[in-house]
Amino acid sequence: MTIALPLAILWFGALFIALFDGTRKPVGYTAVGLLAAALAATVALGIDVHRHGPKEMGIAGWEAGVGIALRADMLGITFAVVSLVVLTTALWFEVSRDVKARIFPALVMFMGLGLTGLFFTGDAFNFYVFFEISMVAAYVLASYGESPRQLRAALIFIVVNLLGSVLFLVGIAAMYHNTGWLDMDRISVQTPMLEENPVILTATIIFVAFSIKLGLFPFHFWLPAVYTGTRPAVAAILSGALANIGSYGLLRFGADIFPRELREGAWVMLILGSISIVYGGVQAIARHSPNEVLAYSTIGQVGYILIALSIGGEAGYAAAILYAVINALNKTLLFLSASLRGWIAGAAFAVGAFSVAGVPPAGGFFGKMVIFQIGIDDGRPLIVALVFVGGALSFVYMFQLYRARFWINQEADEATTKGALALVVALALAIVLIGVFPEPLLSISREATSILPERAP
Amino acid sequence: MTTEMTRTTCRILLLPILMISVGVLVKGYADIGDGFSAGVIASLGIILQGVAFGAEEFDRLPLVRYAPLATFAGLFLALAVAFLPVVSGDPIFLHHPVAGDSATHFGALEFITPVLFDIGVFLIVIGFCVGSIGAVARETVRRERDRGAQAETRRGSPGAPAERGDRR
Structure with a gap:
């Protein structure tokens, strides 16, 4: 090849x-x-x-x-x-x-x-x-x-x-x-x-x-x-x-x-990452339009990648890769499904919302869990607390958005086609699948770090 | 409006400019120059015609009409030169004859595949410069005509929404 x-x-x-x-x-x-x-x-x-x-x-x-x-x-x-x-x-x-x-x-x-x-x-x-x-x-x-x-x-x-x-x-x-x-x-x-x-x-x-x-x-x-x-x-x-x-x-x-x-520069990245998580989460709660909430959510989510990077070592880099992959899939699912209507789109959106909040069985759970685990292993309470706070904040804004988008406001702004629905459902299933069988992705992200030097923290 | 003098000079200059650009393109391997600079020289010569004769006359030049196609052809040619060696298992961009072998000469021109690549670049630059200037000129002419028509009818309609009209 x-x-x-x-x-x-x-x-x-x-x-x-x-x-x-x-x-x-x-x-x-x-x-x-x-x-x-x-x-x-x-x-x-x-x-x-x-x-x-x-x-x-x-x-x-x-x-x-x-x-x-x-x-x-x-x-x-x-x-x-x-x-x-x-x-x-x-x-x-x-x-x-x-x-x-x-x-x-x-x-x-x-x-x-x-x-x-x-x-x-x-x-x-x-x-x-x-x-x-x-x-x-x-x-x-x-x-x-x-x-x-x-x-x-x-x-x-x-x-x-x-x-x-x-x-x-x-x-x-x-x-x-x-x-x-x-x-x-x-x-x-x-x-x-x-x-x-x-x-x-x-x-x-x-x-x-x-x-x-x-x-x-x-x-x-x-x-x-x-x-x-x-x-x-x-x-x-x-x-x-x-x-x-x-x-x-x-x-x-x-x-x-x-x-x-x-x-x-690890401590700078830790501070910036922490501020990103809290700032993104708080701002997202205050917003109403779906794209705006998701935009601030993006700011919050990249904070985790930065924190994983600041931890470093094989575990930290693997967590950063894992989080980046899952975050990209989450955001795609959320942006696409938020523009659709009907209960199927709502269910797909809910999977994405669970994933961002880090609720199992969605894939996002493992992204958060890996960082959480490192925090406990290294004895760093700040990181553990951050994962909790960030998760709670994203839970609040995601379900605020879900409620506003799929319960209160039912009118469609654009065509909800069968093909579009099938795509978001497939993406949602993929995220659930990652959550149920996380081992392949975990081992790929660990393998990906093998080319990085100085993996020991 | 330009004078007769300017127009005549511009028309006379076109062919020598194109000749020089081809010279720069071909010389690139033995001397200063390459497809990019040759393309810029050629497109300046063509755009000069637009300056002297106005946008409508400019559009009638066959060189201008086919400029967007030149971009496609150029990019395709350059990509083909880059990726064809892969078919026989060589790394991309491998040139023939390979380094160390001697090439056939015709004056300053060497028959090697990088010349094809440079011709591709030359076409992309001409197509892009002439095509984009042509598009801007066309739009300017269209707007001026619209404004003239509006002033004539004396009814300032608030401009058609651009969103629907631009679909294709």
Whole structure:
């Protein structure tokens, strides 16, 4: 299985789909099929990597360091699979209702390409290139719908995220300046030998850049405005697929390239994560429109990822990966099902709500439990208390939203099609399945940490 | 409105500019230049025609009409060069003849697959620059015409909602 196959499917597929009118159903379903094919290729690559270890491909046969390398390891593949699942579901969902712009399916595919590319690259600058491909697709997607409200949301999104991209580019330039390499492996070998101050500055810049993407507490200001303005499928894509850049970036650059700086900055991340959880939860309780509640909930949920990262070690990193995966699925399910009507949609939404609150048998329970367990094992009462408080807050706002959305207000704002219902039900079942059989996901996330150095806390 | 002098000069300049851009494209392997800069030079030459002759005349140029297709063709060509080696099990972007082998020369032009890749980039840049400027110019002309028609009828209708009209 070659690394190039998922990229080739997505790239040629996106180009092919862009030639046709995406508002027509056959074109939309072809795009869904191509995304699913790329997903299947990525899963096959994942099985191969699981059996034979990470794969590497030097572009044009140049060895790593001289040329640009594509690298596929479990960490990248896990995030690529989750992102492609989210994109396929969201596109299918939108196609089964009504696609409103001819370019929409092609854009979703281009975003899939950008995400898969950046999860598979071993070169810091190439990471930035793929990152920009997915961001450019996201900029256009944010304005999808083209009402004044969506354009306003898109403008905020573009301005803030361009700032984030520039910061990231500055960070890469600094890394190159400090180490003389763009290859991530070589940078991670070089950084421990460097003087600490410039590296800390670089690491901070990159941390801020990814925090903006994730919508972490002090950098969250753009997120509610954007999520409330966009359509449900786009909100699902932004929070379920695009936000993975942030979690993956923090893991790859934080845990892989700057492990020493990550350890020293652990208390900052702990504080920011805690504030994110409490702030997101309290704000979500105070809001009424579903997208706004879910947007603040997103801010709260990324706090857990940050806390898991600050704990570090194999357990901490595995918890961060697990939480990022489950959170992406939760948010996709919630954004999609909140826009539907009827008891089936209500039940699917309830599963997502349980998952966010961390109630078994939904998958979110294990995300919270892993962090809870680490808190107890390490004897850190603050983390245990935070998981409780965060869980209680999310329980309150999720059921407030459920009540407002499915009990009080019954009128449909858009068509509830059978296909859309089937999709959210499938997603809900998948989350329940993860909750009932968590072992595969737990072992995958543990395997994904195996490439990260300094796993011992 | 531009003068006859400007228009004549612009029209005369078009072919030399295109020639130079092809030169820059071909020279890229032995000298300064590549598909990107060649594309920028060529599209500036074409856009110059729009500046001199106005948007409507600009639209009539075949180069402008097929610009969006050039983007697709260029991206396809570049991707094909990148991904075709994978079929035979080589890493992506592997070029033929491979490093160390000698290539056939025709003046400054070397017959190697990266030239095809650069032609792809050249087409993408031309298609994008000319296509996007053309789209903006077309929209400006349309708005001016609408405004003129509105002033004529003296009934300021509040502008049709854009949401429905843009579906296709």
